[in-house]
Amino acid sequence: MAIRTIRLAGDEILKKATKEVEQIDEKIVELVNDMIETMHKFNGVGLAAPQVGILKRIAVIDLYEEGDRTCNSNKSTYSKRRR
Numbered sequence: 001m002a003i004r005t006i007r008l009a010g011d012e013i014l015k016k017a018t019k020e021v022e023q024i025d026e027k028i029v030e031l032v033n034d035m036i037e038t039m040h041k042f043n044g045v046g047l048a049a050p051q052v053g054i055l056k057r058i059a060v061i062d063l064y065e066e067g068d069r070t071c072n073s074n075k076s077t078y079s080k081r082r083r
Helices: 026-041
Strands: 046-048 058-062 068-073 077-081
Touching: 026 046, 026 058, 026 068
Parallel strands: none
Antiparallel strands: 046 058, 058 068, 068 077
């Protein structure tokens, strides 16, 4: 996993249209894991793929309370129960 660079307001990539996720493969899983790690590093509760420079319809959410961590894409929603 890796910390990704967060794109800030005014970055041109944030104005571009995103693309559908065609299939959930190893690259998408790696991206989601990187997004979660990046979100936690900056104490965020949600992060969309364009915010790390990737034009895919993916978002991760973690409310930091007992319950689920969620990843959404146009393909599916995945939740992981905290232990």
